[in-house]
Amino acid sequence: MMTPQSKQTPQSKQTSQNRQTPQNRQPILQVKGIRKTYHLGRVKVPVLHGVDMTVRHKEWITILGASGSGKSTLMHIIGGLDRPDKYPEDPASIVYGDRVITDMGAAALNAYRSTEVGFVFQFYHLLPELDILQNICIGSMIRYGRFGYRSKRKGVEARAKELLDRFGLSDRIKHRPAELSGGERQRVAIARALINEPAILLADEPTGNLDLKTGESILDVLAELRESGGLTMVMVTHDERIAARADRVIRLIDGRVVEQTGVGSV
């Protein structure tokens, strides 16, 4: 079975054959000129002012910024949950592999979210009516559809159990989210994000709702995922300490990239 760490886009296959440093890895995601303005009634609230960034294979990037700096919006746009503003004279683009996400239709974006990226949120966003196993498998149910899932169910559940085992939650498989601690819930959310073996994990303040120790353990889990297989991660946070664990930090202030630091910074 393919692990999330082993899933690679065509570009990554040639690079992963040799050990490479972050700065000479192939880009997996190229973001160019992203702008976004929200409309609150008649008031326009510009959030992003032409963001450019590049994400390379197996890289751990942290987007660091204060509340309201546009980091979550940027993550949503990268993940295909939201669309950037369109300016024909200054077109923005997000290119994933050889696909331009910003040009994708709704169906293609759904497929992109389902198969290529995995989301982890600050408040876990688990479905309260489902047990842990069902919460993890639901991503596959959406990916394969009601009937397609039936034939893949055993394999998907086996993978879900493998992930739960890896995260130390194999004894909580039939529990509901309300019966878990915050750290356990976040590990379940990570397992859900990984069930479809995405190429990129997008995490929005994954430790923001956890105490320091638990937050560290979650970061350890993410670090282990990256180390063991090379999962590409884009993490949004306002916490400098968390940012310090990333390969590269992109500092966002008022919707603009003001600084990139770390290994392979541009």
Added chain:
Amino acid sequence: MPILAMLAVMLSVATILITWSVMGGFLKTLVNSGRSLIGDVTVSWPNVGFAYYDELIVMLEDDEMIDGATPIIETFGLIQLPDDRIELVTIKGIDPVSYDRVTNYTDTIWWKPIDEPTAKDRDGSDVRLDPQFTGAMAMFESNAVTLTRLNPESGQTERAGVLGVEVTGLNIRTEDGIYDPRANGFRALPDGRIERVPGFMPAGGSVGLTVLSLDSTGKPVDPVTRTIPIANEFQSGIYEIDKSTIFVPLEIMQEMLRLNEARKVQLVENPFATEVDPVTGLRRPKMSEVVGIDPARVTTVLVRSVDGAELQEVRDRVYQIYQDFEAKHHGEVPSSFSMENQIRTWEDLNATMINAVKKETGLVLFIFGIVSFTSVFLVLAIFWSMISEKTKDIGILRALGASTTGVAWLWIRYGTAIGLIGATMGTAAGYAVVININAIHDWIGRTFNLVIWDPRTYYFIEIPSEVDPDKAIIVFIVGVLTCVLGSLIPAFRSARMDPVKALRFE
């Protein structure tokens, strides 16, 4: 909240099913009662009637589609009751034996011995159950079957009539759905005194019947009045019939209306013409010459079809037979052309009553339908609320790759599932209520002293309690559709949700 939606669907389904079943049962009972005394098809030529009816009956009964036929005379007349009231009634001259073959006449006879109390007669107060009257009741029944009654004074058996049970107004219908006969009625005398008159008609009561006799062209000649002893009373189940109908022997009506067999004479045109009396040899005014026999006539022949025959087919078959009959008696009986509109099914004859009840049923269903339609909005409101509550979950599903149509389908499927469960429960509840409706009604009556279906008001003793499977299926489907319809707009709303806003929803 899904349970609330389910309950809304269940209640609306059960309400409509109960209403439709009871009203439908009411219509069915009413129609069957209306059918009970007229057979399936009638061949009718009012006023002068038509001759050779015996021959027509033989021809009809030879057909495999027809079970039996009977001649009757139907006319209007005046009835003088024992208390001297005069009422307008429908008089039916019948041959009781053949009439019973075509209709269920003997079943409608009221005063007869019965073994079991009727459905609402809990204390067994029906006089027909009383052992001391069993012999009398058997005699009344026998009198009704033969349309005769023994005159105790002369010792002669007289031809008698059978009255509708409501005609005299002296049989009091009780809340048990039975009749309590009054022993006496009262007649006001010219000097202001009151005289007792027989109240229970089968025991010595008589009525006066007055009809207009007709000549052979159908023109009224003169009124004919005759006293008719009453042999028994009948109850058809239709108040209008029971209030204004009397059965008398066919021959009596033929005599009174001059529809009986008679000599046909050649009238003498010259009033001064004379002839020699063959007995005395003297001249005398010329007498009319008998040129033949004018056969007896009836106004109607009732036809009963074999079980399972399609009514309209039977009607068409009767018309074909009449055409053959007319061919044999061309010029002596009404033409087939004229008769085409006079051969009618029992449904045609009762169309006014049936349509009235059908319209009433439709109206009640419409009103309940509108009331039940509110469950669509109830389901809509519940789903709207559920979707508001689940906004974040919708955002999660969208983040995991669910499409807008996928999210909408999720809610529509949910609505369908709730509709299926609610409609199933509603159909089951409606069915359980309908089949036990009389027991439930009795329990309400006992517990709260509340009688909704009072046999004194409604002519049927019991509330109809049959569920038509077709109706149940229709109501079930409508119940499911109600829920699906109610979930559509909320589902559309869920599909249109911005996933980012949904994820940030608090």
